[in-house]
Amino acid sequence: MTIAIVGAGLGGLALARMLHVKGIDAVVYEREPSRDARGQGGMLDIHSGQRALREAGLLDRFHAIARPEGQDMRLLEPDGTLLLQEDTPDDAPSLRPEVDRADLRDLLLDSVPEGTVRWGHAFESAGDGVLHFADGRTATYDLLVGADGAQSRVRALLTDARPVHIGQNVVEVGIPDVDRTHPDLAAMVGRGNYWVLGDGKSLSAQRNGDGRVRIGVSFYNTAENWFATSGIPFDDPAAARARLIDLLAGWDPRFTALIAACDDTVVPRSITTLPIGLTWPSTPGVTLIGDAAHLMPPVGEGANMALLDGVLLALALAAHPDGFPAAVEEYEREMFERTGAAGRMSADMQELLMSPDAARRMLAFFQPG
Known part of the structure; x- marks a missing residue:
């Protein structure tokens, strides 16, 4: 067979x-x-x-x-308020x-x-x-x-x-070799997951095994064609980063500093589910x-x-x-x-x-x- x-x-x-x-x-x-x-x-x-x-x-x-x-977790609000910081002990079981x-x-x-x-x-x-x-x-x-x-x-x-769109559109960006290029941001993000939630948006930063921090900026309750109307020029990475920072107006400058430090990889992703x-x-x-x-x-x-x-x-x-x-x-x-x-x-x-x-x-x- x-x-x-x-x-x-x-x-x-x-x-x-x-x-x-x-x-x-x-x-x-x-x-x-x-x-x-x-x-x-x-x-x-x-x-x-x-x-x-x-x-x-x-x-x-x-x-x-x-x-x-x-497994480390840091959870914050857009104004910079730290709500949760969980650091995994060295002897903790690898459950997740x-x-x-x-x-x-x-x-x-x-x-x-x-x-x-x-x-x-x-x-x-x-x-x-x-x-x-x-x-x-x-x-x-x-x-x-x-x-x-x-x-x-x-x-x-x-x-x-x-699959159908569920009202979430994500822009993915990243900072390569973050410990060398931006040690201050590396320390801020930590070893695991870094979440900022609020205003119908989220910023998630995650340390990768290769030293890159991957960042996803999500926009919730947005239409499937939102990227076409968002004003983000995906063919111009520097301008796209600037527009993302504009869309996070009022957020703590530490968070927009993460976006400013990203390289030229800017990827739009519409979220769909079955x-x-x-x-x-x-x-x-x-x-x-x-x-x-x-x-x-x-x-x-x-x-x-x-x-x-x-x-x-x-x-x-x-x-x-x-x-x-x-x-x-x-x-x-x-x-x-x-x-x-x-x-x-x-x-x-x-x-x-x-x-x-x-x-x-x-x-x-x-x-x-």
């Missing part, structure tokens, strides 16, 4: 790794031309996903690349360590046999057991797993659901994992759910070696319940972030009672 996985992200690679552990072959088709074709994003908070890494025999290797100090997404992906890539991932295969369509790629190549499959992210093409084989609790009738021969199945707000659950999806689907397939449909149905039943709960929790957190008193509500979340 031929298992074809579309997408070499965390979920698809976790599935391939777990299948390899169970002695089951699979092929991963990835549209990117190589593993280093593009950046993989910032840090991830891995908590429930550690269960998946343990099952896959990778937990020790994960802890070798993870950053427990990334941060890890660079690229490092975690490399760990997974290195854990599967050479040749498992077929680079440069842009999936176009599938039917009657045949995959069709953009360059005209084809491949056969018995089970097709869509691990192809938010804009999944495989998803259309199972449901008409599509419906909470999305399901579909189980269909022999095809299923979904990760963002293709349950795209959530970016509040810390997506990567963990993708890792669990991949590993739990592999375990179901190993338990039903002669019955892929039964394995898929078993996996989907568990996945729908688990990710539905995670989706509802993520939506609650998103609602908190979009509220007028976001900082105080976030403080109550971290310090209940």
Whole structure:
């Protein structure tokens, strides 16, 4: 039986790794031309996903690349008021360590046999057991797993659901080698997560393993076309930074100093999600994992759910070696319940972030009672 996985992200690679552990072959088709074709994003908070890494025999290797100090948290209001500072003790358990997404992906890539991932295969369509790629190549499959992210093409084989904008637009910027270039700002941000919330906006700064601070400036309750009307000239990085600073008028100068120190990488990102609790009738021969199945707000659950999806689907397939449909149905039943709960929790957190008193509500979340 031929298992074809579309997408070499965390979920698809976790599935391939777990299948390899169970002695089951699979092929991963990835549209990117190589593993280093593009950046993989910032840090991830891995908590429930550690269960998946343990099952896959990778937990020790994960802890070798993870950053427990990334659990540090600082929460402030736009006027500079510090509401919360939590610094992780050196002997604290790594319950939610941060890890660079690229490092975690490399760990997974290195854990599967050479040749498992077929680079440069842009999936176009599938039917009657045949995959069709953009360059005209084809491949056969018995089970097709869509691990192809938010804009999944495989998803259309199972449901008409599509991601929708949720009223959040983010401008991503960053400061490279922050300890050397801006030690004062490095000390301010600290080792982990730095959040400023208020006025329908947020600024999140996060220390990456490579010394870069990634910064996301979010604008809540904004339309899908907000970037076109925001006055941010994305083709002129210096002017874009100046406009971002204007949009944070009245904020403490320490926060706008972070924006002024950023380099020329300025990336707009509109936030979309799939419906909470999305399901579909189980269909022999095809299923979904990760963002293709349950795209959530970016509040810390997506990567963990993708890792669990991949590993739990592999375990179901190993338990039903002669019955892929039964394995898929078993996996989907568990996945729908688990990710539905995670989706509802993520939506609650998103609602908190979009509220007028976001900082105080976030403080109550971290310090209940």
